[in-house]
Amino acid sequence: MQELKLEQLTPADFAPFGVVLDKDLAEKRMINEGTTERFHALAMADTEAEGGRTILSLFRGQPRVFPYRITMMERHPLGSQAFFPVTNRTWIAVVALDDDGRPGEPRAFRVPGNTGLQYGRNIWHHPLIAVGEPSQFLVMDREGEGDNLEEIGYPAPYVITEP
Numbered sequence: 001m002q003e004l005k006l007e008q009l010t011p012a013d014f015a016p017f018g019v020v021l022d023k024d025l026a027e028k029r030m031i032n033e034g035t036t037e038r039f040h041a042l043a044m045a046d047t048e049a050e051g052g053r054t055i056l057s058l059f060r061g062q063p064r065v066f067p068y069r070i071t072m073m074e075r076h077p078l079g080s081q082a083f084f085p086v087t088n089r090t091w092i093a094v095v096a097l098d099d100d101g102r103p104g105e106p107r108a109f110r111v112p113g114n115t116g117l118q119y120g121r122n123i124w125h126h127p128l129i130a131v132g133e134p135s136q137f138l139v140m141d142r143e144g145e146g147d148n149l150e151e152i153g154y155p156a157p158y159v160i161t162e163p
């Protein structure tokens, strides 16, 4: 079993996999007579393939138990998937580039509780990894026809020793 080290998240490091949803990276607009700051267009959903449409859901993830084994990855061939934490708690994202139709070497990022991520369409990622306590996330992804979930196991598991 190979140890998967947690990396600090940077937009550049995450760029091959998707977009970091961070208000400080967004265009800020003052609206509503100056009473509201609009952090505009953190991401653009990519959900229209094969007649899909964008939906917004709420996930409540139970915390994973560590050491946590990464034994599989998934991807959504027809749409992007964005997670934004509602409960301000650090979480973990595990992603991988494609290697001839299978997930390549995974990378694990520690994500601050005030930061979200959008996985690009067809990007390998591990299902939600909540840490410490049940954690809620707004999730923007695709509803529609077609098979939008592909899951593949790793021949040998990776392990995240501690969050």
Ligand SMILES: NC(=O)N[C@@H](O)C(=O)O
Binding pocket: 074, 081, 125, 126, 127, 128
């Ligand atoms: N299954 C589901 O809706 N969630 C996963 O895609 C995930 O990435 O957590």
Ligand code: NI
Binding pocket: 074, 076, 081, 125, 126, 127
């Ligand atoms: Ni997913």
